[in-house]
Amino acid sequence: MIFHVEKLAKHIHNLVGPTISSRALYSCLSAPLESKTLSDLDIVIAKIPVGISEDEVVRSLLNDQACNSIELSSELVDKLLHRFKDDWKSALGVFRWAESRSGYRHTQEAYDMLVDILGKMKQMGKMKAVLEEMGQCQLVGLGTVAKVMRRFAGAGQWEEAVTTFDELGTLGLDKNTESMNLLLDTLCKENKVEQAREVFLELKPHISPNAHTFNIFIHGWCKMNRVDEAHWTIQEMRGNGCLPCVISYSTIIQFYYWQSKFSKAYELLDEMQAQGCPPNIVTFTTIMCSLTKSEEFEEALHIVDRMRSIGCKPDTLFYNALIHTLGRAGRVEKAVRVFEVEMPNTGVSPNTSTCNSMIAMFCHHGQEQKALNIIRYMEKSGLCKPDVHPLLKVCFKTGNTDCFLSKLLDDMVNKHHLFLDISTYALLIHGLCRANKCERAYSLFEEMIGQGISPRYQTCRLLLDEVKQKNMYDAAERIEDKENWHFSVVSSKAYQQSRQGHRTSAITGSNPNKSFGGIGNIHVRKVLMLCRLHTKTVNCGTY
DNA sequence: TTAGGGTTAG
Structure with missing residues (x-):
């Protein structure tokens, strides 16, 4: 059934191209099969x-x-x-x-959503106009202002975030500790801690700060690698009649671990306890994660003893971190005990991440049957999205690319209703190519295109080499088409954005590891290379 | 959005 729906949508797409009707039809055809009539949503989208x-x-x-x-x-x-x-x-x-x-x-929610969409797409003027419109209808909430300020700061316009705060009165909101904290947090999260500090000094005579205000600064300074200022903020807190709390200390401790300054971290851990502000479960979980990241497994497990000695109660996120640590330390049996005995005994329920950590651990240690048992357990307990990537990798590693793999994929789609996403397709295609099964790899390639997912550049390259070796000329032509399309779309987008001076946003805003909107994951170096290539061509006068 | 992510080289 699913197959027919996809075929039909694909056929329409081939006939008329990616126009309105095929886009809308595809989205409604690939919707859950029980809703076969066009919904109001589909009618409008079409x-x-x-x-x-x-x-x-x-x-x-x-x-x-x-x-x-x-x-x-x-x-x-x-x-x-x-x-x-x-x-x-x-x-x-x-x-x-x-x-x-x-x-x-x-409704206010719809307005808020629109404001956020405009801000995210850097339509700042339009965003501001909608905000004013909301002000006239008395629909501005603190959440609205938070979105507007964060979007301004995120777009590099932190002064506009401050102006928005200054104009709160005209929008029908108060300038108080809560809204001031929102502004300061926005600035600090964008690494404008010094500017936040200036704003704070200006506002302080009129609006009294609270512990939250200082915690925002502590976090901001730590993020900027300026731990002395963070310590100084703790003193300032006391001077203003606010007591440093568990968040104040835990933030600095986390920073010390992040810098591998373990002794400093322990000193502060002792100090907070001495000050009558004992670390809590978040503090311990953070410490354990940091130590595990630095591969200090024994040290990480000692933290558990320390936590228990002060009677701190574990929760799901703590157990997730513990299972992860035990898995990394090679203590599979102990991790199984935590999952099967300790968690039920303490009444802490596992979540999807707990199970996925167990799956990854079992696969890493070659115990795929036990990983499958966890998937079955997840089915029974109603936990969604089992992570099948580790199991898929095991299939390729052990050369088990026939029955087991097919069954796994079938379960994935039909039992767990998981979509094969770009990374799963990439993993499968690469794995099948390596296993010398390039016909199957190519049929997956076709399938992913049919689903509207664009393969990554490397996937095209690898598969192209394989099909050429097998003399599959039609397939090679089709892959080359996709590859060329890829090249033109990515390079033109990267080129346009590099000309606008947004080289990093040519990849994806601030995080260069995220996928390139709608085009799939392109390697960062590839895009930068294309940017340079085009800049070079411009200089030569070809453009 | 005042602190806690999880396993991955495609």
């Missing part, structure tokens, strides 16, 4: 072609009989905004169309 302006979206919806007969609800508007969370023109168009319908009024 009327919004890719890449048109917000006014065109409004016109397209207004001119459509089916759209105009839909009974609007805030749930439908929320779903539409969510659907267009990465497409501000469609989101804004839908929003304007909805409010033009008689009797319909937007």
Whole structure:
């Protein structure tokens, strides 16, 4: 059944290309099979072609009989905004169309969502205009302001974040400790701690700080590698009549572990206890994670004794970290005991991550049957998303690429209802190529394209080499097409953004490890190489 | 968004 739905959507796509109708049809055809009729959501989405302006979206919806007969609800508007969370023109168009319908009024949640979408897409002027509109309707909440300030700061416009705070009165909100903390936290999270400090000194005579205010600074200074200022902030806290709390100390301790300054961390751990502010479960979990990261497994396990000695109660996240540590330390039996005996005894329930840690540990130690048992346990206990990547890797490592792998994939899709995502397809295609099963690898390649997932550049390259060796000429041609498309889309996007001076955002905003929106994971170096390539071509006068 | 991630070289 799923197969037919995909085939039909693919066929339509091939016939008419990636236009509105095929996009909408694909999304509704690949929706859960029980809903076979077009929902209101699908009807509206089908009327919004890719890449048109917000006014065109409004016109397209207004001119459509089916759209105009839909009974609007805030749930439908929320779903539409969510659907267009990465497409501000469609989101804004839908929003304007909805409010033009008689009797319909937007909720604060819908406004907040729109503000966030505009901010995320760097439409700062439009975001501000919507904020003002909200102010006139008395719809601005602290959450709205938080989003606006964070989006300004995230776009490198921290002064605008401060202006937003200054104008809180006109938006119907108070400038108080809570809203000030929001502003200071926004600035500190964007590494503008010194600027936050200046703002704070200006506001302090009018708004009294609380412990939260100082904790924001402690975190900010630590993030900037300025632990002396963090310590000094603890003193300042006391001077202002606020007592340093477990968060104040734990933040600095975490920083010391991060820097591998273990003795300093232990000193502070003793100090906080002496000050009548004992470490809690978050403090211990953080310490254990840091020590495990530095491969100090014995030291990490000592922390558990220390935690127990002061009667601190474990929770799920603590056990997740402990199981991970034990697995890394090679103590599989002990980890199994924690999972099977200790957790039930202490009444702490495992979550999806706990089980996934167990799966990864068993696979790492060649115990795939036990990993499968965990998957079965997850099925029974209703935990979703078992991580099958470790098991897939075991299949390739042991050369078990026939029955076991097929059964696993079948279970993944049909029993656990997991989608094969880009990383799973990459893993499978690479693994099958290495196992000399390139026909199967190629059929997966076709399948992923059919699903609308674009293969990574490396996947194309590897598969292309393999199919050429096997003289699969049609396949080679199709892969080359995809590869060329890849090259043109990635290079033109990277080129445009590099010309605008956003080299890092050419990859993805601030985190260079995240995937390139909609195109899949492209290696960072590849994109930078393409940027350079194009810059070079410009200099030569070819462009 | 005042602290806690989990396993991965495709």
